[in-house]
Amino acid sequence: MQYRNLLVEIKDTTAIVTFNRPAVLNAMNTETVTELGEAIAALGENSQVRVIILTGTGKAFIAGADIAEMSIKTPAQARAYSELGHRVMNTIQNLKKPVIAAVNGYALGGGIEVALSCDICIASELAKFGLPETILGVIPGWGATQRAARLIGTAQTKELVFTGELIDARKACEIGLINRVVPHEQLMDAVMMLAQKIGEQSPLALSMAKKIIHEGLDKSLLEGCRMETEVFSSLFDSQDQKEGMKAFLEKRKPQFSGR
Numbered sequence: 001m002q003y004r005n006l007l008v009e010i011k012d013t014t015a016i017v018t019f020n021r022p023a024v025l026n027a028m029n030t031e032t033v034t035e036l037g038e039a040i041a042a043l044g045e046n047s048q049v050r051v052i053i054l055t056g057t058g059k060a061f062i063a064g065a066d067i068a069e070m071s072i073k074t075p076a077q078a079r080a081y082s083e084l085g086h087r088v089m090n091t092i093q094n095l096k097k098p099v100i101a102a103v104n105g106y107a108l109g110g111g112i113e114v115a116l117s118c119d120i121c122i123a124s125e126l127a128k129f130g131l132p133e134t135i136l137g138v139i140p141g142w143g144a145t146q147r148a149a150r151l152i153g154t155a156q157t158k159e160l161v162f163t164g165e166l167i168d169a170r171k172a173c174e175i176g177l178i179n180r181v182v183p184h185e186q187l188m189d190a191v192m193m194l195a196q197k198i199g200e201q202s203p204l205a206l207s208m209a210k211k212i213i214h215e216g217l218d219k220s221l222l223e224g225c226r227m228e229t230e231v232f233s234s235l236f237d238s239q240d241q242k243e244g245m246k247a248f249l250e251k252r253k254p255q256f257s258g259r
C-alpha cells in the first residue's frame with residue numbers, strides 16, 4: 001500500500017501505520033485523514049494482519065489537524081471535515097482488530113482524538129498530550145469531547161479543553177488517558193511485544209470482546225451482562241473456541257483461524 005502521508009509496514013501479523021508529515025509535526029490535512037481511513041479499512045480486510053499499531057515520524061505522533069488547511073474553511077467545509085474525521089475515528093473504533101497507539105511525541109488536538117479511537121495507548125516518556133482547540137477559537141471536532149469524557153470523566157476532560165494546556169505522559173497515565181508510559185527508546189519494542197501477545201489470542205474472541213466493551217458503554221449494566229452472555233455462548237459455535245480449549249488440554253499453542 002502506497003500513501004503520500006503514511007508509511008505502512010507489515011511485520012509478521014502486526015501492521016505499523018506511521019504518520020509521515022514531519023515538516024508539520026504530522027499535522028493531519030484532509031488527505032492524511034482520508035488515507036488513514038483507507039489504510040485502516042484495507043488492513044482490516046488483510047487476513048495476515050491481527051493487530052495494527054499507529055505511530056508518528058520524528059518528534060510528534062500527530063500535532064493535530066492541519067491548522068493552515070483548516071484556517072480558511074467555511075462552516076460547511078468545517079462540517080464535512082468534522083464528519084470525515086468522525087467516520088475515520090469510528091472505522092478505527094469499530095474495526096474487528098485491536099489498534100494500538102504508540103505515542104512517540106506530541107499528541108495534540110486531532111492527535112489525541114486518533115489515540116482515543118484506538119483500543120490501547122502506550123506513550124514514550126517524551127510524549128505530550130493536549131487539546132489546544134479553544135485557543136484557536138474552535139472545539140475538538142473528531143470526538144474528544146465525547147470519547148475523553150467517557151474515558152477520563154468530565155472534570156479532567158473539561159480541564160484539558162478549557163485550558164488547552166499540554167500534559168506529559170505520566171500525567172496522562174495518572175488521569176487514565178493512556179495505558180502505560182515507557183522509556184522513549186523502548187517504545188516500539190514494548191508496543192511490538194504487546195501486539196505480538198495480543199496477536200496470539202483468538203481473533204474472533206478479540207473482535208467480539210472489543211465490540212461488546214464499546215456497545216456496553218451505551219447500555220445498562222444488566223443489558224450489558226445479557227449481551228455478554230449472548231456473545232459468550234455464541235462463541236461455543238466457533239472453531240476458535242474448539243481449537244483454544246483443545247490446545248490447552250493438549251498442552252500446545254493454539255492455531256486460530258478467526259472463525
Ligand code: DAK
Pocket residue numbers: 023024025027028063064065066067068078079081082083085106108109110111132133136138139140141142
Ligand atoms: N498544523 C499545521 N502546522 C503545524 C501544526 C498543526 N497542527 N503543528 C505544527 N505545525 C508546523 C509549524 O507551523 C511549523 O512549521 P514551519 O514554521 O516550520 O513551516 C512546524 O510544524 C514545526 O512546528 P514548531 O516550529 O511550532 O515546533 P515546536 O517544537 O516549536 O512546537 C508544538 C511544537 C506542537 C508545541 C507547536 O508546533 C504547536 O503548538 N503546534 C500546534 C498544535 C495545535 O494547536 N494542535 C491542535 C490543532 S487543532 C474540527 C475538526 C478537527 C479539529 C477541530 C475541529 N471541526 C471540523 C469542527 C481538530 C483541531 C485540532 O487538532
